[in-house]
Amino acid sequence: MMTMRLLNDATSPFGRKVMVAALERGLKLHEEFVNVAEPGALDTHNPLRQIPTLVTETGDAVYDSSVIVGFLDTLHGGEPLIPHDPTHRIPTRIALADGLIEATLQRAMELRRPEDLRSAAVIARLEGRISRALIAIDRIRAELSLDPLRADTITVACALDYVDFRYGRSWRDEQPNLSAWQDALAKRPSMQMTVPTRTAPVPAGS
Numbered sequence: 717m718m719t720m721r722l723l724n725d726a727t728s729p730f731g732r733k734v735m736v737a738a739l740e741r742g743l744k745l746h747e748e749f750v751n752v753a754e755p756g757a758l759d760t761h762n763p764l765r766q767i768p769t770l771v772t773e774t775g776d777a778v779y780d781s782s783v784i785v786g787f788l789d790t791l792h793g794g795e796p797l798i799p800h801d802p803t804h805r806i807p808t809r810i811a812l813a814d815g816l817i818e819a820t821l822q823r824a825m826e827l828r829r830p831e832d833l834r835s836a837a838v839i840a841r842l843e844g845r846i847s848r849a850l851i852a853i854d855r856i857r858a859e860l861s862l863d864p865l866r867a868d869t870i871t872v873a874c875a876l877d878y879v880d881f882r883y884g885r886s887w888r889d890e891q892p893n894l895s896a897w898q899d900a901l902a903k904r905p906s907m908q909m910t911v912p913t914r915t916a917p918v919p920a921g922s
């Protein structure tokens with residue numbers, strides 16, 4: 717039987733969220749690194765040319781990251797990653813952490829543009845969003861379940877590590893409790909196996 721392929725790369729925080737979710741529920745995904753900057757096989761599966769993209773055993777594509785996480789919940793018998801909740805609190809927390817990732821990513825992209833094309837206003841707007849998101853996440857920290865680990869906790873952990881990776885660690889002085897929370901979560905094997913500095917996909921069979 718073919719295994720499901722996850723098209724991803726080492727640094728994508730959205731891809732990391734999917735890998736961590738799969739590892740936490742014992743689901744085997746065959747992770748493959750692809751280059752999003754190049755036209756290629758990724759386009760066949762996802763016209764947006766974005767990662768993560770999951771390719772199922774029957775060749776169907778599933779994206780984006782939150783849709784993949786919802787799909788993973790149909791494949792295991794453990795605690796749901798996104799439990800049904802009439803208030804939609806968990807999907808909203810996922811959206812908050814996704815927004816933090818997106819703002820951090822956009823800021824890094826803006827800073828990569830030639831200096832004369834860079835917009836100080838855009839950077840300031842994104843930094844404001846990052847700062848408000850961190851404050852909001854700090855406020856709901858105690859509500860993020862660690863046992864079982866769910867998709868909101870996983871997305872927050874990946875988002876905070878991404879802020880460290882692409883923006884810096886100054887938030888840790890402003891949110892020391894959240895910083896300690898993150899340090900504890902970062903010790904989990906699923907987080908260690910998916911650090912953005914890794915040079916190869918998570919080994920098949922993990």
Ligand SMILES: N[C@@H](CCC(=O)N[C@@H](CS)C(=O)NCC(=O)O)C(=O)O
Nearest residue numbers: 728729730752766767768780781782
């Ligand atoms: N909403 C998407 C966002 C995915 C995304 O932005 N992926 C980035 C990598 S972190 C990407 O593929 N960037 C290449 C591009 O957009 O051209 C998700 O949650 O999966």
